[in-house]
Amino acid sequence: MPELPEVETIRRTLTSVLIGQEIQGVEVLLEKAVKPSSEQLIRALVGRKIVELRRRGKYLLLLLDDDSRVAFHLRMTGRLLFLPKLTPLEKHTTLVLNFTDDHSLRFVDPRKFGTVVLYWPSTPPESLKKLGPEPLETEKAVVVSSLTTAAARRKGPVKGLLLDQRVIAGLGNIYTDETLFLAGIRPTRSVREITAAEWEKIYQSILTVLELAIEHRGTSRRDYVDGRGEPGNHQCYLQVYDRKKKPCLVCGSEIQYTRVAGRGTYYCPACQH
DNA sequence: GAACCCCTGGTT
């Protein structure tokens, strides 16, 4: 589901209501979603207070008052919602954190792909440790160098490289297509043919696309809502994603749909080369 | 790298 702009919006909408909350109880309704185990999670979390919310790539991190952390990954359909305890549990609720103030944090995930991991910062899970640079919070040279060094030692379409979380953190299927449209580059282009000037253009496009999407509080196509249950607005501003056979908003050509790097992919045959 | 898998639900 959510990519960087959606997770960032969830983080922003949950920060003010979660900071300082004390965890009174934990309900695990889907054992396979949590690590190390529901027993250990419950033992570690009850009595803890939330001191900070962070985002790393597409992960939302809860920092607790004993320095432990909980990482949520929402995958395709996960939602994190702050609701009164009295609100009935919605179908497909995976995890509930109950606080001492009669509110709760619900993790709802119809496809059950989402994960919740408790860890200590000294021993982060592999998936977090391997993440590439944060596009919005890392200096340009570091991000561009991550893209170009990865490009030098791999083959295949440029879209696949941008989707690789080890190369750059936070881009998913929507924002790679939007980025490559803005950069004027076809998703199918081989990483080997991309010039230095084009990598610069891709980098700038990533920043523009992500910042605008955050301003619009994320893209709600089907499942995504923020921590208050409100949809985002960026679906109204998408240039190519989900616009198969519709006219390009820049040139009027018919937006093409194909499969690249295993994902449904949209591009303008005239604007992108 | 591509292909398949984990799941449920919406669309064609």
Place this chain on the structure above:
DNA sequence: AACCAGGGGTTC
């Protein structure tokens, strides 16, 4: 009934 979906881990 078949195919598709804001993801990513594991297997060829």
